[in-house]
Amino acid sequence: xxxxxVVTSGKGGVGKTTSTAAxxxxxxxxxxxxxxxxxDVGLRNLDLVMGAERRVVYDLIxxxxxxxxxxxxxxxxxxxxxxxxxxxxxxxxxxxxxxEGVERVIGELKNRFDWIICDSPxxxxxxxxFAMRHADLAVIVTNPEVSSVxxxxxxxxxxxxxxxxAERGEVMxxxxxxxxxxxxxxxxxxxxxxxxxxxxxxxxxLGIIPESPEVLKASNLGSPVTLANPIxxxxxxxxxxxxxxxxxxxxxxxxxERKGFLGNLFGRRAA
Amino acid sequence: MSPAALQIVPKSDADPAAxxxxxxxxxxxxxxxxxxxxxxxxxxxxxxxxxxxxxxAARSPGFFGDRPVVLDVSLLRLSPRMxxxxxxxxxxxxxxxIGVEGCDPKFLDGPNAxxxxxxxxxxxxxxxxxxxxxxxxxxxxxxNQPVRSGQSVSFQGDVTICGSVASGAEVIASGSIHVYGxxxxxxxxxxxxxxKARIFCRRLDAELLAIDGVYMTTEDLNRALxxxxxxxxxxxxxxRVAALD
Numbered sequence: 001x002x003x004x005x006v007v008t009s010g011k012g013g014v015g016k017t018t019s020t021a022a023x024x025x026x027x028x029x030x031x032x033x034x035x036x037x038x039x040d041v042g043l044r045n046l047d048l049v050m051g052a053e054r055r056v057v058y059d060l061i062x063x064x065x066x067x068x069x070x071x072x073x074x075x076x077x078x079x080x081x082x083x084x085x086x087x088x089x090x091x092x093x094x095x096x097x098x099x100e101g102v103e104r105v106i107g108e109l110k111n112r113f114d115w116i117i118c119d120s121p122x123x124x125x126x127x128x129x130f131a132m133r134h135a136d137l138a139v140i141v142t143n144p145e146v147s148s149v150x151x152x153x154x155x156x157x158x159x160x161x162x163x164x165x166a167e168r169g170e171v172m173x174x175x176x177x178x179x180x181x182x183x184x185x186x187x188x189x190x191x192x193x194x195x196x197x198x199x200x201x202x203x204x205x206l207g208i209i210p211e212s213p214e215v216l217k218a219s220n221l222g223s224p225v226t227l228a229n230p231i232x233x234x235x236x237x238x239x240x241x242x243x244x245x246x247x248x249x250x251x252x253x254x255x256x257e258r259k260g261f262l263g264n265l266f267g268r269r270a271a
Numbered sequence: 272m273s274p275a276a277l278q279i280v281p282k283s284d285a286d287p288a289a290x291x292x293x294x295x296x297x298x299x300x301x302x303x304x305x306x307x308x309x310x311x312x313x314x315x316x317x318x319x320x321x322x323x324x325x326x327x328a329a330r331s332p333g334f335f336g337d338r339p340v341v342l343d344v345s346l347l348r349l350s351p352r353m354x355x356x357x358x359x360x361x362x363x364x365x366x367x368x369i370g371v372e373g374c375d376p377k378f379l380d381g382p383n384a385x386x387x388x389x390x391x392x393x394x395x396x397x398x399x400x401x402x403x404x405x406x407x408x409x410x411x412x413x414x415n416q417p418v419r420s421g422q423s424v425s426f427q428g429d430v431t432i433c434g435s436v437a438s439g440a441e442v443i444a445s446g447s448i449h450v451y452g453x454x455x456x457x458x459x460x461x462x463x464x465x466x467k468a469r470i471f472c473r474r475l476d477a478e479l480l481a482i483d484g485v486y487m488t489t490e491d492l493n494r495a496l497x498x499x500x501x502x503x504x505x506x507x508x509x510x511r512v513a514a515l516d
Binding site: 124146150151153154156157158160199200202 | 416417419420421422434435437438439440453455
């Protein structure tokens with residue numbers, strides 16, 4: 001049975017798209033068939049992060065409105081066969097999404113993939129609403145700072161009231177993905193600690209992604225970080241998170257960069 | 272208005288120097304101001320509709336309160352006399368009608384003639400009437416999950432929350448509020464005018480505390496109480512907060 005997962009946050013710039021790409025690729029790396037869907041109509045980014053921007057012909061809106069079928073719009077990743085992208089339209093806006101259209105597209109995707117990962121736009125409006133609407137579980141991407149935490153709390157409230165699952169009276173599973181975390185800065189009190197965030201949001205933890213220049217480097221290369229550099233600290237954190245999504249029990253750690261002699265010499269060159 | 276009414280008449284004991292200057296006319300100033308009026312649209316049979324209105328008022332005392340109400344009689348085909356009777360019925364219920372629309376203005380006679388509404392106005396969406404499911408008045412509501420940012424819990428009676436109230440969330444109760452978790456949002460107790468209502472929480476970090484309209488923000492709060500189990504009550508006209516231990 002396919003799982004529909006929404007990656008959401010309320011606040012912008014916390015790492016939803018990066019996390020969608022990284023988790024999608026990480027799940028695909030474990031052999032699952034995965035489709036990542038960009039719901040940020042008008043401000044699409046997932047295609048860039050996935051390195052597929054030159055291959056977009058049809059998009060989500062074309063499929064929602066019945067102008068193209070899924071086969072025409074889906075873009076299969078060149079690095080991993082089991083990973084596909086359904087891009088958003090850049091020229092339209094969120095009003096082009098319709099309830100029936102989105103429901104039909106998600107229904108069709110569920111017949112083809114093990115995982116459908118919906119990359120939600122920031123905000124709590126139409127795009128975010130449709131991205132979460134049909135989800136079975138939600139990954140809440142949060143930075144360890146107060147505004148991100150409060151926005152995440154707001155989104156959790158909406159997940160518990162506006163989704164199909166909530167309307168059926170079921171409980172939506174919500175998992176926290178804490179991104180851009182720096183243990184040193186949290187220890188100094190410059191940043192909220194993991195426990196603080198968990199205490200405020202009271203949901204379970206999917207993973208802690210350490211702050212790392214590798215993430216930006218991978219985005220600019222057009223590759224999910226788990227593919228660009230699988231042994232980097234953020235990649236290992238994402239790969240662990242993906243294993244937890246599959247039901248494995250993986251001890252919760254904050255991976256750090258393994259720097260040898262050469263790492264020290266060249267470590268600063270990137271970024 | 273006659274110009275004389277607008278003239279400034281210097282008082283006899285005013286500064287003589289000022290009095291000698293020709294009195295300047297003060298310009299008449301106009302200001303725009305918009306109010307949200309509740310539009311009531313009665314349906315046939317009117318008696319059943321009035322009964323439903325009574326039930327709503329019983330569920331939520333003070334729902335009409337001082338709200339301005341516009342009566343839209345377009346769904347009814349009433350004679351001038353029936354309109355007058357309906358206005359009387361509503362007046363008895365304490366509903367303040369500021370205007371009537373949906374009928375020929377000539378139908379409004381006598382003292383009701385001034386109620387004819389000018390055409391216009393802009394629809395402002397549904398105003399949700401309190402649901403019957405909020406339980407009996409003066410009862411108790413128990414919430415077994417955190418109140419999230421942006422959510423608002425409103426209840427006639429006491430509210431108990433087994434969880435936290437997030438920053439940006441609000442709990443409004445006509446009775447007392449109990450929070451078995453951190454109170455980071457707003458807690459408004461005694462909202463319908465109960466001076467004895469209190470607020471209790473396991474961890475005080477509230478954005479705003481209010482009892483019977485007397486409020487306090489975190490800024491006014493004694494820092495030593497932050498993060499502590501605490502209670503708030505009304506002492507005369509002052510809101511008091513003390514640690515609970």
